[in-house]
Amino acid sequence: MAAPHVLALPFPAQGHVIPLMELSHRLVQHGVKVAFVNTELNHALILGALVSKDGSSRLGGVDMVSIPDGLGDGEDRKNLARLAEAFSEVMPGELEKLMGRVSDSSVSAGGEELTWMIADASMAWAFPVARRLGLRVAAFNPSSVAMFAMRMSIPELIRDGVVDEKGLPKRRGTFRLAPAMLPLDTTELSWNRAGDPKGQPVILDLILRNNAATHLAEAVVISSVQELEPGAFALFPEVLTVGPLVSAEYKPAGSFWAEDDSCAAWLDAQPAGSVVYVAFGSFAIFDRAQLVELAEALALTSRPFLWVVRPDSASEQWLEDLRCRAGPRGRIVSWCPQQLVLAHASTACFLSHCGWNSTMEGLVNGLTFLCWPYFTDQFLNRSYICDVWQTGLQVAPPPANAGEAVRTVEREVIRGKIEDLLGDEEIKVTTVRWMALGRQMGGRMLQRVTCCTPDSSPSYRTARRNAL
Known part of the structure; x- marks a missing residue:
């Protein structure tokens, strides 16, 4: 057949x-x-x-x-x-x-x-x-x-x-x-x-x-x-x-930008559990003032960090300025093989926009999150991370209403949140538990991927069950 x-x-x-x-x-x-x-x-x-x-x-x-x-x-x-x-x-x-x-x-x-x-x-x-x-x-x-x-x-x-x-x-x-x-x-x-x-x-x-x-x-x-x-x-x-x-x-995942494969060698040279990984997905845009505050905050932590700044989110002049502010401990790339980075032993935590893909990847790899949602479902995902699973902290609250101006989060606030996250032993223990469960779930998932073969098509009832 x-x-x-x-x-x-x-x-x-x-x-x-x-x-x-x-x-x-x-x-x-x-x-x-x-x-x-x-x-x-x-x-x-x-x-x-x-x-x-x-x-x-x-x-x-x-x-x-x-x-x-x-x-x-x-x-x-x-x-x-x-x-x-x-x-x-x-x-x-x-x-x-x-x-x-x-x-x-x-x-x-x-x-x-x-x-x-x-x-x-x-x-x-x-x-x-x-x-x-x-x-x-x-x-x-x-x-x-x-x-x-x-x-x-x-x-x-x-x-x-x-x-x-x-x-x-x-x-x-x-x-x-x-x-x-x-x-x-x-x-x-x-x-x-x-x-x-x-x-x-x-x-x-x-x-x-x-x-x-x-x-x-x-x-x-x-x-x-x-x-x-x-x-x-x-x-x-x-x-x-x-x-x-x-x-x-690793398999090709459909990235829109070329991945910087040198990230792996750079991570290999860092101490275990030391690197702050920073990535905000494919949509988030910060203004220059916020990028500067974030760069200064990362420098103030005195920790190595890997920061993804997309080609469409900052000019070359901005990028050069950020690299200068990052100093020798920081590495700024335009895109990277994220799943490899999150699975690396040197990666300590994930400063993230809380997209669902990033959330799942971080959870399976046992990383704590510093949450900075940008739009759509990312605020809901932030609630799961911080309030339900208790595997992360929030950087700062978003504007009360859509369309309101976003206030710049200052460097000392960001630095303090990073230090709070990395020093929270309770969050680390909880994260390890979810990591173990996540890897079990990944194994079970392999048994479900044949949903599209002619012999196995579960029906979907559009009427939702009354859960009240």
């Missing part, structure tokens, strides 16, 4: 591409053929980052294909509202044409037509396209179950007076979707923390349309596991967990 053939479609952002690529690698290991669809821009970035000196590309057995995203040259791809508008205008037709080409090419080579699509739940506009062409569909959520529950519960939040029909909070304070869930702050709802407040209505509309299309998926696949968030799982017990999606060995 020919191998099952799957089309994988991520939301076009780094934090969504990486976990679906990791899942794709796991499927390939189990004999599944995977065609991975990026936007044309991201496709070019990934291939450029993966090309080695001998001209070959490290794709790990995953076939890379692309479609246009509907935006023009020079348009801001980090403008989530504009990107959401483009989805319905161009991408469905382009995806349908691509699926025909992929199937025809596979059959011509003696393989199978496409049989399944695994698409990011934020790309649910693609579900009707796949179903119309006879493909079975799985929805992939690269975030927590709590995040999925929050988004699926918007009608209940409106009904209960937590938010208005525009998704804006009607009252200040916290609420719980279910008694066993963590409290959620009405000022930190993901759709109200996604950039310019003017684009919030478009983003909320996209979420609601995605929610409405979820019933077309035979399975909802989430990069989490029940032990991490049992309260959220009580609301959606039928979701299929495949987390944590962290590699036991």
